[in-house]
Amino acid sequence: SDDGAPKISSVIVSASNPTVRATFCVVLFSTTMLLSAFLLFSVEPMVAKMALPLLGGTSAVWNTCLVFFQAVLLAGYVYAHLSAKLLSQRRQIVLHLFVLLIALMVLPLHLPTAWVPPVQHNPALWLLALLSVSVGLPFFVLSASTPILQRWFSHSSDPAAKDPYFLYVASNVGSMAGLLCYPFLLEPTLHLSTQRRLWSYGYVLLLVLACACAAMIWRALQVLPDVADPSAEDEAASDDVDENPRSITKRRLNWVVLAFVPASLTLGVTTSLTTDMPAIPLFWVLPLALYLLSFVFVFARKPLVSQDWLIRRLPLLILAAAFPIVSGSRLPTLVWIPLDLLTLAGVAMVCHGELARKRPSARHLTEFYVWIAVGGVLGGIFNALIAPVIFNSVIEFPLALVLAALLRPPIDVEENTRHTRRLDFLLPVILGLTLVTVILILQALGRKPGPTLSILIFGFSLEWCLSFGKRPIRFAAGLMAIFLASAFYIGPYGRMLHVERSFFGVYRVFDDDKREFRQISHGGTVHGIQSLDPTRAKEPLTYYTQAGPVGQIFAALSRSSDENHVAIVGLGAGSMTCYVRP
Numbered sequence: 001s002d003d004g005a006p007k008i009s010s011v012i013v014s015a016s017n018p019t020v021r022a023t024f025c026v027v028l029f030s031t032t033m034l035l036s037a038f039l040l041f042s043v044e045p046m047v048a049k050m051a052l053p054l055l056g057g058t059s060a061v062w063n064t065c066l067v068f069f070q071a072v073l074l075a076g077y078v079y080a081h082l083s084a085k086l087l088s089q090r091r092q093i094v095l096h097l098f099v100l101l102i103a104l105m106v107l108p109l110h111l112p113t114a115w116v117p118p119v120q121h122n123p124a125l126w127l128l129a130l131l132s133v134s135v136g137l138p139f140f141v142l143s144a145s146t147p148i149l150q151r152w153f154s155h156s157s158d159p160a161a162k163d164p165y166f167l168y169v170a171s172n173v174g175s176m177a178g179l180l181c182y183p184f185l186l187e188p189t190l191h192l193s194t195q196r197r198l199w200s201y202g203y204v205l206l207l208v209l210a211c212a213c214a215a216m217i218w219r220a221l222q223v224l225p226d227v228a229d230p231s232a233e234d235e236a237a238s239d240d241v242d243e244n245p246r247s248i249t250k251r252r253l254n255w256v257v258l259a260f261v262p263a264s265l266t267l268g269v270t271t272s273l274t275t276d277m278p279a280i281p282l283f284w285v286l287p288l289a290l291y292l293l294s295f296v297f298v299f300a301r302k303p304l305v306s307q308d309w310l311i312r313r314l315p316l317l318i319l320a321a322a323f324p325i326v327s328g329s330r331l332p333t334l335v336w337i338p339l340d341l342l343t344l345a346g347v348a349m350v351c352h353g354e355l356a357r358k359r360p361s362a363r364h365l366t367e368f369y370v371w372i373a374v375g376g377v378l379g380g381i382f383n384a385l386i387a388p389v390i391f392n393s394v395i396e397f398p399l400a401l402v403l404a405a406l407l408r409p410p411i412d413v414e415e416n417t418r419h420t421r422r423l424d425f426l427l428p429v430i431l432g433l434t435l436v437t438v439i440l441i442l443q444a445l446g447r448k449p450g451p452t453l454s455i456l457i458f459g460f461s462l463e464w465c466l467s468f469g470k471r472p473i474r475f476a477a478g479l480m481a482i483f484l485a486s487a488f489y490i491g492p493y494g495r496m497l498h499v500e501r502s503f504f505g506v507y508r509v510f511d512d513d514k515r516e517f518r519q520i521s522h523g524g525t526v527h528g529i530q531s532l533d534p535t536r537a538k539e540p541l542t543y544y545t546q547a548g549p550v551g552q553i554f555a556a557l558s559r560s561s562d563e564n565h566v567a568i569v570g571l572g573a574g575s576m577t578c579y580v581r582p
Contacts, residue, residue: 025216029153030170032209033146037174038181039202040142041292044069045182045285046195047109047135051127054117060384060503062274062284063267064124067380068131069139070263074373076143081366084151093214096148100207103138107203108196110134122503124385138203145210146171147369152217154365172295179285179292251358252371258355259375260382261403262348266291267383268397269344273337287344294348298356307353310346314408315469317346318401319462322479325398326462326486327454330524347404354409392499393506398483406476411469424474432481435461439488448513457489458482517541528575540578554579 048065055061083092111134117123186195269287297304321343324331331339360368387396438457447453465478490513497518498509508521511532520528529541544550550572557564558581568576 029149029213032213033149033171034174035206035209036142036145037171038178039199039206041175042178042182043135043199047131050111050192055123063270063384064127065131066267067384068128070377070380072136072139073143074377076140077147077370077373080144080147081370084366089155093218097211097214099141100210103141106137107200124503147366149213150365152213155217169296169300172292175292176289179289183285255355255371256375258351258407259372260379261400261407262291262351263376263379264383264396265344265347265400267380268400269340271394272340272397286341290341290345291348294345294352297349298353310349311409312411314346314350315466315475317343318405319466322401323458323462326482327458329451329454350408388501388503392501402476402480405479406472408472410472424471425477427474428477428481431461431464431478432485435482435485436488443490538578540575544572544575550576
């Protein structure tokens with residue numbers, strides 16, 4: 001338009017001060033997205049807490065819930081993308097407000113009382129169906145609100161409308177607040193019935209705020225229904241310049257993989273933390289909170305941490321997290337938990353930082369979120385549904401570390417000749433063969449597994465692998481070589497006889513290195529020990545020894561002249577049958 005035409009902000013805004021109006025618009029949309037995300041992520045631990053008594057305190061309950069939430073999140077993003085693509089802005093506004101209103105019908109949230117979990121089969125599909133019926137619709141609506149509200153904001157007159165990704169920060173702040181408020185504030189102080197009622201009130205408030213956002217955008221469209229922002233169109237068009245379908249597909253696949261690895265690692269760390277911990281939401285939400293915090297940092301207008309600084313430190317974090325896996329060592333809890341969480345934070349920051357760096361213009365915003373959600377769903381499905389079926393141990397954790405090493409951008413790599421590319425595969429092979437040779441020699445010499453031997457074997461090999469850190473392919477291949485070579489290491493478990501995995505965890509049966517006792521463990525907890533000496537094969541050990549409380553009770557009963565009949569129920573029933581007498 002010429003210089004005499006009124007400014008867009010003056011046409012749309014009837015207020016005397018357009019700056020105040022624009023500020024109000026940003027505050028309104030940010031608050032609405034923050035509340036939407038708060039409700040979205042506070043309901044996750046709340047519903048998992050409601051389902052927990054039906055299945056017990058296994059980490060698989062929470063991981064399966066996360067798969068459901070990721071899948072519904074993807075469905076919400078697809079709905080947001082298709083409605084933005086196929087409908088006009090006004091029709092999308094009407095449709096989304098209608099869907100928000102429909103979800104009120106299922107509030108307050110509750111689980112069907114007649115549903116009974118299967119006892120003979122993997123209950124993962126049953127749990128997914130239960131969640132679909134109880135919380136599916138509200139979660140779907142809230143999931144779609146994040147991209148839809150950003151899309152609405154991109155049609156406003158605000159100067160920041162061309163790049164609405166900063167609103168994603170408000171969304172993730174709300175997500176993290178919802179997660180952390182639950183274990184520290186909501187769960188300790190409120191009954192589940194009160195939590196559900198307050199959540200319903202919050203949903204009603206969100207509906208009111210969404211109507212206010214819709215009214216603001218509706219007014220802008222009413223004044224200028226057909227005016228598009230030419231600069232935004234030019235910027236969007238630049239995304240497709242000189243790009244063929246192959247390069248577009250490659251870019252989308254890159255988005256998916258960058259989203260897949262942090263999602264998979266989040267569930268892997270959750271499984272690691274909660275295998276031997278009490279089933280409380282605090283240990284569920286810590287990995288997910290770090291996962292969300294990474295989005296806050298990388299999508300901020302001014303990132304708090306340099307992406308280059310993180311890329312340079314990530315190899316050391318990955319190798320530190322790999323040490324207890326390859327050596328079988330049980331680090332002290334105060335070391336092990338922060339190490340896993342710090343590694344997750346580093347991987348998520350680097351992968352999500354690459355996503356933020358490669359984000360498209362606002363025109364492709366909803367599609368961008370769809371592909372991120374696809375990666376998150378695939379990561380969740382792989383960890384929670386596929387891995388427990390095809391693997392007999394928790395292999396998905398080291399696999400995620402290898403993929404993270406592969407996706408990390410190179411560091412100061414100038415030379416990329418044919419010779420260096422060959423070395424990317426040859427050097428890791430030499431590393432793996434050397435490690436296998438060292439392990440077999442030391443075990444042939446009778447060296448017993450222990451912290452000193454583990455540091456001697458794997459400390460050297462991990463330091464060698466660190467020298468590969470500047471080249472992602474070489475570093476990832478070296479890490480994979482160490483994981484494969486560690487299979488030859490007997491480790492603290494001794495001679496493994498049987499390994500099995502189910503929905504509830506990993507079970508191992510093994511003999512100690514002296515071949516004196518046979519043990520069964522679940523995760524890191526020993527649940528039974530039997531002597532391999534035939535004369536002591538029926539002697540109760542561990543928690544139920546003859547010198548312990550149970551042994552004292554049976555000793556007192558045996559001294560009684562009356563005939564005694566004892567009923568045993570629950571843990572220890574197998575070991576305590578050793579006390580049976582004719």
